[in-house]
Amino acid sequence: MMNDAKPNKFTYPTLLKACGDGGIVAEGKQVHCHVVKLGFAGDGHVKSAGIRMYGYFGMAADARKMLDDEDDDDAVCWNAMIDGYFRCGDVGKALEVFNTMQSERIRPGKFVLTSVLAACAHLGALDHGRWVHAYVRRKKKSIVMDAVLGTALLDMYAKCGRLDMAWEVFESMKEKEVFSWNAMIKGLAMHGRADDAVELFFEMQRRKFRPNGITFIGVLNACAHSGAVEQALKLFDSMENVYNIEPEVEHYGCLVDCLGRSGRLEEAEELVNSMPIEPNPAVYGSLLGACRIHGNAELGERIGRLLLELEPNNSGRYALLSNIYAKAERWDDVAEVRKLMKERGVKTNPGSSMIELGGCVHEFKMGEGCHPKMKEIYSTLKVMIERLEMEGYVPNTSQVLFNIEEEEKETALQYHSEKLAIAFGFISTKPGETIRVVKNLRVCDDCHSAIKLISRVYGREIVLRDRVRYHHFRDGTCSCKDFW
DNA sequence: GTAGGGTTAG
Incomplete structure (x- = not known):
């Protein structure tokens, strides 16, 4: 027989996943159509892969339709939906779906709980996050706290303002991975504890964990927000020299931010002009922010005008430039920036x-x-x-x-x-x-x-x-x- | 018998 290669239901989850990962929307929809025609849409594996795919496409409504259409859904499907809402920026919906899932008597496992914690972290929903923590403790026989779940938990605490609890979780984790250290370092950085962040950076190495590019974003960020310029320069140099990690545009951005915030605007600009990779708008944004802090209208104007062309729809850039003009009492320029914004139909981002x-x-x-x-x-x-x-x-x-x-x-x-x-x-x-x-x-x-x-x-x-x-x-x- | 899941940064 020659029919061995005919696609069956086992083919589709992999296919849907690949479409989602590759961001190929038209193909993904087509595969979904096939699945429905062939009557595989109710299969749990197919369904979860489809929901995940639509989530990756940013199409939460389509994902939700798949979840609701057939009633054969398990925790994997719900998890894909929670994650889908999160990706689409509807974090409140993600938590809502978690509640719906429980009312349908589906017990969350470590995967779902991890996704939910990420949503709590994003929202700053400490009470919800605490509830998850209590749940994990209560179910410790069936839910094993692995490195991923532990990291999500400590990250939730750090992002919800409870650095003390983040540290407690971090210390109690039997299984740690580089990303666990990264999350803790970033947590310390967010709370302005630059010295502790750098100390932890060295501690992780004593424990034989190798820092990666993300680790450096954490420590450089910590330095930027505490004015530790020399430390930042030293760390940045060590990336290539000691750790053999090639700095990416984000790392240059951190360093520009650090120099600029500290008032070393000339060096910051010099770095932007001499960096070996093309600066992105975020790098210019850091420089522009520094111009506002230090009231440098001359540099601010040049960088601001450049950014307004690079990102004509980013309202924050207009606001920053306008602010710089206002600080210099250049009211005509302030008015002109506002007019430009109006002409281009740029919507402000409400606080x-x-x-x-x-x-x-x-x-x-x-x-x-x-x-x-x-x-x-x-x-x-x-x-x-x-x-x-x-x-x-x-x-x-x-x-x-x-x-x-x-x-x-x-x-x-x-x-x-x-x-x-x-x-x-x-x-x-x-x-x-x-x-x-x-x-x-x-x-x-x-x-x-x-x-x-x-x-x-x-x-x-x-x-x-x-x-x-x-x-x-x-x-x-x-x-x-x-x-x- | 084959297939679908979560974390750190941006």
């Missing part, structure tokens, strides 16, 4: 802050009044700001039309999203309880100084994660030492 209370994630956007307690939140905030003003706080909103690196505009009653989230935290927690907020953009100068004061005046610890790092406010100071 949003999340706070998790009672197992529920609340999201706030500036100027948005849809939260049921919005009235109370605004009046609380008004009272708080008045109190701060008595303590010497001066709202810093007069000068710039856009805020830091970003796009938010602030008027008397339009508070930045983190202020709204914090006010909501105040009316929803007991006195003395730590307030934890996660923001999608970077924190601005004004909010930063206001929150410092809030932490002192109201005796509250406030933990704020912005787009790149943590700020622990306590007793009038911030863990970033005002260097961010």
Whole structure:
């Protein structure tokens, strides 16, 4: 017989997976059609591979349709769906699906729990993450804490502001891999603990783990956010000389960031011009950010104009350039950048802050009044700001039309999203309880100084994660030492 | 008998 090579249901999971990995959408859809025609769509292996493929394509709705169409689904299918929503940027949906899965009495194993922890980490959903941790502990006979699950758990704690718990998990892990060390190093870096991050970098080598390119992104990042320029230069040089790792564009970006933040703008620019690989927009972005911090309008203008052509749709770049002009009181240029943005139809990226209370994630956007307690939140905030003003706080909103690196505009009653989230935290927690907020953009100068004061005046610890790092406010100071 | 799963960075 010559029919041996005819495709059967065993062929399709591999095929779907390959389409997903290769990002070939048209082919993938076609394979899916075949699968349906041949009646294989209900098979668990086929189904999970299809869901995963659509997730990789960024087509969450199609993935969901596959999940819902046939009812033969197991944990692998659900896991593909959770991961799919995560990839598509709908992290809240990922957690929702996890709940649906459990209501259908499918028991999560280590794979699902790992995906869920990644979603919690992203959202800053500490309570959800803690629940997973408790679940893993409860089921320790059936769920083995391997390096991947442990890493996801410690990463969740670090990204949710609990560096102490991240460390505890890390230390207790019997199985560690390079990525576990990387996650812990990055966690320390995010929290501004540069010395500890570098120390751990050496410790991993004493334990015979070889740093890789990602490890270096972690340590270089740590240096950038603590002003440890010499350390960063030394580490960067050692990449090739000692570790035989060729620096990639991201590593150059870290170094440019580090030099620039520390005010060594000439060296930063020199590095951008002399680096052996083509700088990407992120590298120029670091340089532009440094120009804002240090008020260098001359360099800022050159780099800003370049970036506006490289990335005409990135609203953050316009905001940053406009900010640099505003700082130099070049108001005509500020207006021109805004006009350019309007002409090109560039949409601003709205700031949003999340706070998790009672197992529920609340999201706030500036100027948005849809939260049921919005009235109370605004009046609380008004009272708080008045109190701060008595303590010497001066709202810093007069000068710039856009805020830091970003796009938010602030008027008397339009508070930045983190202020709204914090006010909501105040009316929803007991006195003395730590307030934890996660923001999608970077924190601005004004909010930063206001929150410092809030932490002192109201005796509250406030933990704020912005787009790149943590700020622990306590007793009038911030863990970033005002260097961010 | 053959096939489908999770982590760190960007």
